[in-house]
Amino acid sequence: MLKIYNTLTRKTEEFQTLEPNLVKIYVCGVTVYNDAHVGHAMSAIVFDIIRRYLIYKNYEVKFVMNYTDVDDKIINRAKQLGEEPLKLSQRYIDDYANDLKNLNVLPATATPQVSKTMPLIIKFIEGLIQKGYAYAAENGDVYFRVTKDEDYGRLSNRKLDDMQAGARIEVGEQKEHPMDFALWKAAKDGEIFWESPWGKGRPGWHIECSAMNLAELGEQIDIHGGGNDLIFPHHENEIAQTESYTGKEFSRYWIHNGMLQLGGEKMSKSLGNIVSIKEFLSTRSADVMRMLVLNGTYRAPLMFNDETLDAAERNVERLKSALKPASASASGYNSDSLSASIESAKKNFTEAMDNDFNTAGAVAALFELVKAINTARDNGATNEQLKPAQEAFKELTNVLGLKLEDKQGSSEKDAEVNALIAERNEARKQKNWKRSDEIRDQLKEMGVTIEDSKDGTTWRYS
Numbered sequence: 079m080l081k082i083y084n085t086l087t088r089k090t091e092e093f094q095t096l097e098p099n100l101v102k103i104y105v106c107g108v109t110v111y112n113d114a115h116v117g118h119a120m121s122a123i124v125f126d127i128i129r130r131y132l133i134y135k136n137y138e139v140k141f142v143m144n145y146t147d148v149d150d151k152i153i154n155r156a157k158q159l160g161e162e163p164l165k166l167s168q169r170y171i172d173d174y175a176n177d178l179k180n181l182n183v184l185p186a187t188a189t190p191q192v193s194k195t196m197p198l199i200i201k202f203i204e205g206l207i208q209k210g211y212a213y214a215a216e217n218g219d220v221y222f223r224v225t226k227d228e229d230y231g232r233l234s235n236r237k238l239d240d241m242q243a244g245a246r247i248e249v250g251e252q253k254e255h256p257m258d259f260a261l262w263k264a265a266k267d268g269e270i271f272w273e274s275p276w277g278k279g280r281p282g283w284h285i286e287c288s289a290m291n292l293a294e295l296g297e298q299i300d301i302h303g304g305g306n307d308l309i310f311p312h313h314e315n316e317i318a319q320t321e322s323y324t325g326k327e328f329s330r331y332w333i334h335n336g337m338l339q340l341g342g343e344k345m346s347k348s349l350g351n352i353v354s355i356k357e358f359l360s361t362r363s364a365d366v367m368r369m370l371v372l373n374g375t376y377r378a379p380l381m382f383n384d385e386t387l388d389a390a391e392r393n394v395e396r397l398k399s400a401l402k403p404a405s406a407s408a409s410g411y412n413s414d415s416l417s418a419s420i421e422s423a424k425k426n427f428t429e430a431m432d433n434d435f436n437t438a439g440a441v442a443a444l445f446e447l448v449k450a451i452n453t454a455r456d457n458g459a460t461n462e463q464l465k466p467a468q469e470a471f472k473e474l475t476n477v478l479g480l481k482l483e484d485k486q487g488s489s490e491k492d493a494e495v496n497a498l499i500a501e502r503n504e505a506r507k508q509k510n511w512k513r514s515d516e517i518r519d520q521l522k523e524m525g526v527t528i529e530d531s532k533d534g535t536t537w538r539y540s
Contacts, residue, residue: 079092079432081432081433082301082331082333082434083377083434084330084331084332085306085309085332085333085334086232086329088235090434091331093331094330095300095330096298096299096300096330099137099138100138100139100300101137101139101140102140102142102298102299102301103125103129103140103141103142103300103302104142104143104290104294104295104299104302104303104329105125105143105302106143106144106287106304108174109149109152110145110146110147110167110168110171111149111152111154111155111166111167111170112155112170113354113355114170114173114174114177114355115354115355116338116353116358116382118174118355119181119367120335120338120370120380121305121335122178122183123183123367123368123479124335124376125143125335126184127371127372127376127477127479128333128435129141129184130184130476130478131431134477139187140187140188140294141186141187142186142187142189142190142290142291142294143186143188144189144190144191144192144286144287145167145171145191145192146192147167147168147191147192148167148193148280149283152166153269153270163270164270167191167193171189171191177355177356177359180355181364181367181368182368182479182480183479190290190293192281192290195293198289198293199281199285199286199289200262200274200275202288202289202292202323203261203285204275206261206319206322206323207220210223210226211227211319211322211323212261212319213254214262214275215251215253217264218264218265218276218277219251219263219279220260220261220262220276221252221253221254221259221260222260222261222284222318222319223254223255224238224258227318227321227322229318229321230314230318232317233309233310233313233314233317233332234309238257241257242255242256245257259282259284259311259315260282261284261285262274262279262281262285263280263281264276264279265278265279283312284311284312284316288316288320291316291320297320297324297326297328298324298326298327298328298330299328299329300329300330301329301330301331301332302316302329302331302332302333303332303334304334306335306377309332309334313332316328317329334377335376335377336374336376336379337380338379338382339379339380339381339382340353340383362387363391364481365480365481365482365483366387366390366391367390369391369393369480370382371437372437372440372441372478373386373389373390373393373437373438373441374437375438376435376437393441394480394482395527396445396448397444397445397475397480397482398482398484399448400447400448400451400468400471401482402455402536404455404461404464405455405458405531407458408459408460409458409460410458410459410463411454413454413466415450415454416450416451419450420447420470423443423444423470423471424470426439426443426446427440427444427474430442430443440474440478443474444474447470447471447474448471450467454467484539491524495521495526495537498517498520498521499528499537501513502514502518505517525539526538526539527539
């Protein structure tokens with residue numbers, strides 16, 4: 079039985095869906111005003127793994143990830159670059175979709191955009207006003223009335239009185255209460271705007287996700303996800319406005335991933351320690367980023383540095399070793415123990431993932447299978463005998479979204495590598511160990527790993 083830690087209840091609970099065998103998931107996407115960074119990659123990979131595992135458990139999964147393409151940051155960035163805001167945001171949407179593809183993240187079932195959900199957003203706000211949960215100010219802003227929601231603060235475990243103590247009404251705001259939040263913002267001169275019953279303006283941040291969720295998944299969902307930096311105020315406000323509008327429980331489970339940290343600091347543009355996804359993938363494989371996430375606990379902070387990335391890379395290479403073919407001199411092997419290893423690995427993998435998506439435990443189960451496969455190969459197992467274990471291994475690694483592909487070189491580079499290996503083999507035959515070592519070092523600089531055995535020398539791009 080799958081168990082999930084629920085931020086709302088602060089408990090690990092048995093997973094039960096609203097509808098049999100169907101899981102409806104909404105994950106907050108990115109605000110598209112710049113290149114996406116590895117922090118975004120971490121969150122995307124966490125929820126991709128969760129989704130893949132639910133599919134492995136035979137659920138149908140409707141997975142929605144939104145794009146916030148209307149925002150102050152987008153407007154300011156567009157002014158800097160002299161672009162139209164919606165054209166700028168669409169460019170970054172296309173870039174991010176390509177980043178996700180390169181990270182082997184499954185495409186979402188739907189990717190709604192704020193700019194294309196405006197009629198429903200306005201209808202949603204009108205409904206909240208009619209129910210007394212929202213009010214229009216004289217300046218054209220519309221606010222949610224937090225004092226009307228008796229449960230406000232339950233996701234973040236905050237009391238309204240405590241929140242009020244540190245809050246104040248900014249100049250130009252016409253709020254009844256300092257914690258009231260904007261559902262609609264009157265347009266300033268020169269800003270992009272939409273017509274509404276309250277005048278020209280654009281939606282507040284929080285109402286967007288409630289409306290897009292309603293449009294794609296309906297009034298109730300199984301899982302709402304995002305980074306733990308969204309718990310308050312974003313997700314708190316989503317609950318308040320959605321449940322006030324529908325009168326129903328919004329999401330059964332709230333799942334939040336921890337933050338990526340560089341040198342102990344959270345990544346942020348203000349600190350200037352951002353690494354874009356494109357930059358990362360220019361030097362490391364998508365599998366390394368995914369293994370970095372898999373090695374940790376999704377709810378905890380994740381350290382991103384050369385040391386943790388190198389460890390992830392070694393783990394990826396260790397996994398790849400299970401896919402090597404049998405040696406040319408394979409003579410057969412009692413494969414009963416290998417069959418038992420398959421069943422053990424699958425059992426341990428499932429038990430780990432059922433325990434709140436314990437990916438580190440799942441990877442440990444994979445390494446058990448790697449060891450069994452490599453031992454069998456060393457003891458003379460044929461390709462036919464290795465095949466069932468390798469197929470099971472591929473099935474489980476696919477659940478985690480690992481591709482485990484060797485880097486490919488050009489045909490010219492392949493020819494150069496083969497020529498160097500032939501020269502090295504001749505040097506070894508002549509017992510010219512100095513030249514042999516020089517060639518090995520040269521190949522290493524070219525990104526080539528070689529392995530010598532009694533059957534000869536094999537190589538791959540590392």
